[in-house]
Amino acid sequence: MRSHLRYNNHRHVLAQSSLFLIFLGTFAAAQAASDTLINGSNLTYGEALVSANGTFTLGFFTRGAPARRYLGIWFTVTNSSTDAVCWVANRDQPLADTSGVLVVRDAGDLVLLDGSGHVAWSSNTAGTASSSSPTLQLLDTGNLVLHDDSSDVKLWQSFDHPTNTLLPSAKIGMNLWTGGGWSLTSWNASDDPSPGLFRYVMFMRGGLPEILMLDSSDTIMYRTGVWNGLWFTGIPEMQSYSDKVAFQVTVSPSEVSYSYSIKPGGPLTRLVLMDTPLVQRFVWDSRSHSWTVIFKGPRDGICDAYAKCGPSGMCDESADGATSSSFCSCVHQGFSVVSMPDWNMGDTSRGCRRDAPLDCGNKSTDWFAALEGVKLPDTVNASLDMSITLDECRARCLGNCSCVAYAAADMSGGGDGSGCIMWPENLVDLQYLGGGQTLYLRLANSKSGYGVDMATVKDATRNFSTRNVIGEGVAGRTIAVKRLRRTSDIPETIVSYFTREMQVISGLKQHQNVVRLLAYCNEDNEQILVYEYMHRRSLDAYIFGKPKERALLDWQRRLHIVLGIAEGVKHLHEGEGSAGNVIHRDLKPGNVLLDGGWNAKVADFGTAKLLLAEATGTRTRIGTPGYMAPEYDQSDGGETSLKCDVYSFGVTLLETLSGRRNSDRPTSLVSEAWRLWVERSVTVLLDPAVTPAPSRAELPLLRRCIQVGLLCVQERPDDRPAMSEVVEMLRSSTLELVEPTVPMLSSSRTLATLLEEADLSRTIDFT
Numbered sequence: 001m002r003s004h005l006r007y008n009n010h011r012h013v014l015a016q017s018s019l020f021l022i023f024l025g026t027f028a029a030a031q032a033a034s035d036t037l038i039n040g041s042n043l044t045y046g047e048a049l050v051s052a053n054g055t056f057t058l059g060f061f062t063r064g065a066p067a068r069r070y071l072g073i074w075f076t077v078t079n080s081s082t083d084a085v086c087w088v089a090n091r092d093q094p095l096a097d098t099s100g101v102l103v104v105r106d107a108g109d110l111v112l113l114d115g116s117g118h119v120a121w122s123s124n125t126a127g128t129a130s131s132s133s134p135t136l137q138l139l140d141t142g143n144l145v146l147h148d149d150s151s152d153v154k155l156w157q158s159f160d161h162p163t164n165t166l167l168p169s170a171k172i173g174m175n176l177w178t179g180g181g182w183s184l185t186s187w188n189a190s191d192d193p194s195p196g197l198f199r200y201v202m203f204m205r206g207g208l209p210e211i212l213m214l215d216s217s218d219t220i221m222y223r224t225g226v227w228n229g230l231w232f233t234g235i236p237e238m239q240s241y242s243d244k245v246a247f248q249v250t251v252s253p254s255e256v257s258y259s260y261s262i263k264p265g266g267p268l269t270r271l272v273l274m275d276t277p278l279v280q281r282f283v284w285d286s287r288s289h290s291w292t293v294i295f296k297g298p299r300d301g302i303c304d305a306y307a308k309c310g311p312s313g314m315c316d317e318s319a320d321g322a323t324s325s326s327f328c329s330c331v332h333q334g335f336s337v338v339s340m341p342d343w344n345m346g347d348t349s350r351g352c353r354r355d356a357p358l359d360c361g362n363k364s365t366d367w368f369a370a371l372e373g374v375k376l377p378d379t380v381n382a383s384l385d386m387s388i389t390l391d392e393c394r395a396r397c398l399g400n401c402s403c404v405a406y407a408a409a410d411m412s413g414g415g416d417g418s419g420c421i422m423w424p425e426n427l428v429d430l431q432y433l434g435g436g437q438t439l440y441l442r443l444a445n446s447k448s449g450y451g452v453d454m455a456t457v458k459d460a461t462r463n464f465s466t467r468n469v470i471g472e473g474v475a476g477r478t479i480a481v482k483r484l485r486r487t488s489d490i491p492e493t494i495v496s497y498f499t500r501e502m503q504v505i506s507g508l509k510q511h512q513n514v515v516r517l518l519a520y521c522n523e524d525n526e527q528i529l530v531y532e533y534m535h536r537r538s539l540d541a542y543i544f545g546k547p548k549e550r551a552l553l554d555w556q557r558r559l560h561i562v563l564g565i566a567e568g569v570k571h572l573h574e575g576e577g578s579a580g581n582v583i584h585r586d587l588k589p590g591n592v593l594l595d596g597g598w599n600a601k602v603a604d605f606g607t608a609k610l611l612l613a614e615a616t617g618t619r620t621r622i623g624t625p626g627y628m629a630p631e632y633d634q635s636d637g638g639e640t641s642l643k644c645d646v647y648s649f650g651v652t653l654l655e656t657l658s659g660r661r662n663s664d665r666p667t668s669l670v671s672e673a674w675r676l677w678v679e680r681s682v683t684v685l686l687d688p689a690v691t692p693a694p695s696r697a698e699l700p701l702l703r704r705c706i707q708v709g710l711l712c713v714q715e716r717p718d719d720r721p722a723m724s725e726v727v728e729m730l731r732s733s734t735l736e737l738v739e740p741t742v743p744m745l746s747s748s749r750t751l752a753t754l755l756e757e758a759d760l761s762r763t764i765d766f767t
């Protein structure tokens, strides 16, 4: 395969370029250097091997003071060797001067000798080949290979001895035949390549491969989550650069390993275990001539710190609050913090425990809550069956008392995935990521709901003594609490409002535009709902507020909010909740909450109706005058349909853009909007208190948005678009919209009015 002629040729080139100085080397000069060193020849300080296409250099470099000298390989993309060393030979045996020399010996090994001829480093391959005619070559992959040409055997390669960097096509993992493997070891310090405190190692955990970062005492600092066929479950963002980088995980009888390669046209990249507990993926940006970091493990923030929130704890980086414990909560309602004093001091390591035991009968009454977008918990004690479907997995988990959660093991076939991971108590290192996988958490179907113990909530809210108190949150996070104290004169309707709200929202899959229920209590004469806290409260406070409040919502924000509401309602209507699809039935700006980023979240499910679970209509009138669809309003609670929500959405949209409340009078906002539409001057409706006035670019978008609103309030329910269509229309600026037909007005006295009349505490907010 290789001719001697070529070697001789290379030797010749090497001799000519022996004065080639690595630190001054330009790309052009580098191309003049050889990539090969043959038996008997050597490499001295100032000389280098350069891979054929110039990407990698093998040579000597210097670190620290007093200067320590190392033999290593680095990327040649930069003009200095200081920032991208990717392999070091004599990590813990630095040379004190420039007299070092790398020799390819005919014994079939590679040695680095210091000035007095002592071996500072060796490939330890002497005599491994029967006869040898060794050649050393630096490949374009960055792999340095010692090859025996007489027997055509690879004697040694640097990819088998990675230091702190994983290059494309190199691997980390386990060789199951030899018991050996490949792992990364950090540098001791940024100027000290000697082995440091951290290692990045692949293991099989519960039957699936996973990479762990360990410290010197083998304590887990960070885990990637198990490989699910497409990504490590703790790094869903791997999918986002899969167009540039191909990931490969091998599980075979001989080997378990991870490697990656750059797709054609992709940038140079390297994965480096830093000298701190941090692994980073760098990508070469040829425009800015610098390495940029596209991945950090652990990420900035605290949730990637292993087991941060303890057993049965859930970490959520996006949770509000400034203290570390506020990122942690119990994994679900139905769990309580083990040690509240520790937790409140920020020590969340003891985590949470179940309030009620699981039902271990033959026909278990337990159910599963779908926790979407999570990093799956540590699988070290989990069991695996790749051969069954997710439905079979659920049945098997339910039938095994020691199974507390399950998830799909393989996502590569698309859909909800296949295969089955089952966890025994306790779930460790769980966090919300967005874009992660779904964990199905087993929960007791206890009669008291999925409640916290009441004392925790009471304590947290200081016995509800005052309104709008600032106090300690449940489970250390900021919460909003809704409470109903049941007295004999409270109508049963209102009691059922709470029960319904709990049922509906706990059965819904989470969505960024639907408010999240954290806990629920149902005791004899008291019911409490605990929600995530929304800094900015409800939309009505802004759109109907004083000029200062109105000004906070500029046109971009209003359009963003309208789209958010539409997405939220679409999720209720069409998302696949375990409770079936949901009609909200009381959609209005007062029931839309805003988070810190002005994202809309649909709230208040007391009036909601489960479309599948409750097929027949109720006689109770539900809704708020002005928002109720005419057909629903006039038929005394009869035919309800998803289109009623579409109507309410339309009204909410028009109110959000106009800053005016709709009413049941003839001069209502809806009729006014229709009049202006017919007169082709509908932008007169826009709230003049919003400054600056809409730009030329914004005006057509706003006009379009109003048109969508008018389509939603059309008289005939069949004419109104479905929420998915509404979302599509709002997302597009080009999709052609039909002309709205005449709208209709609404009126009624309803449950919402009843609720206001009853002594129902409003939302109390806590920090």
Ligand SMILES: *[C@@H]1O[C@H](CO)[C@@H](O)[C@H](O)[C@H]1NC(C)=O
Pocket (backbone or CB within 6 Å): 041, 042, 043, 101, 103, 113
């Ligand atoms: C390195 O090679 C040079 C010339 O090729 C030779 O003079 C020198 O002795 C060699 N050094 C070692 C340590 O082998």
Ligand SMILES: *[C@@H]1O[C@H](CO)[C@@H](O)[C@H](O)[C@H]1NC(C)=O
Pocket (backbone or CB within 6 Å): 079, 080
């Ligand atoms: C490397 O080159 C860039 C531009 O080519 C220059 O800005 C920079 O100062 C150089 N760095 C060193 C260490 O010479």
Ligand SMILES: *[C@@H]1O[C@H](CO)[C@@H](O)[C@H](O)[C@H]1NC(C)=O
Pocket (backbone or CB within 6 Å): 039, 040, 106, 132, 133, 134
């Ligand atoms: C390797 O080099 C040594 C010394 O230069 C020489 O004695 C030996 O014959 C060479 N071996 C082969 C196989 O070329």
Ligand SMILES: *[C@@H]1O[C@H](CO)[C@@H](O)[C@H](O)[C@H]1NC(C)=O
Pocket (backbone or CB within 6 Å): 053, 054, 055, 140, 141, 262
């Ligand atoms: C050099 O070769 C490597 C490996 O084949 C390739 O990834 C890289 O893009 C090449 N670089 C240049 C500058 O051609």
Ligand SMILES: *[C@@H]1O[C@H](CO)[C@@H](O)[C@H](O)[C@H]1NC(C)=O
Pocket (backbone or CB within 6 Å): 092, 188, 189, 192, 194, 195
């Ligand atoms: C690693 O660095 C620490 C200080 O940063 C030093 O004390 C220690 O000796 C170094 N270890 C080695 C093996 O050089």
Ligand SMILES: *[C@@H]1O[C@H](CO)[C@@H](O)[C@H](O)[C@H]1NC(C)=O
Pocket (backbone or CB within 6 Å): 362
């Ligand atoms: C539960 O199942 C086991 C084994 O299948 C059976 O022996 C037992 O009688 C069952 N118990 C009840 C209460 O059905």
Ligand SMILES: *[C@@H]1O[C@H](CO)[C@@H](O)[C@H](O)[C@H]1NC(C)=O
Pocket (backbone or CB within 6 Å): 378, 380, 381, 425, 426, 428
């Ligand atoms: C796994 O099981 C062992 C032994 O019961 C236990 O000590 C350990 O905490 C468990 N680890 C996890 C992550 O569940």
Ligand SMILES: *[C@@H]1O[C@H](CO)[C@@H](O)[C@H](O)[C@H]1NC(C)=O
Pocket (backbone or CB within 6 Å): 382, 383, 400, 401, 402, 403, 422, 423, 424
């Ligand atoms: C139940 O689950 C545990 C732990 O996952 C497992 O060890 C055990 O074999 C399972 N039992 C059955 C009957 O499947």
Ligand SMILES: *[C@@H]1O[C@H](CO)[C@@H](O)[C@H](O)[C@H]1NC(C)=O
Pocket (backbone or CB within 6 Å): 459, 462, 463
């Ligand atoms: C709450 O009420 C209970 C009994 O009414 C009382 O013992 C406790 O001190 C109160 N807690 C607070 C924080 O006021």
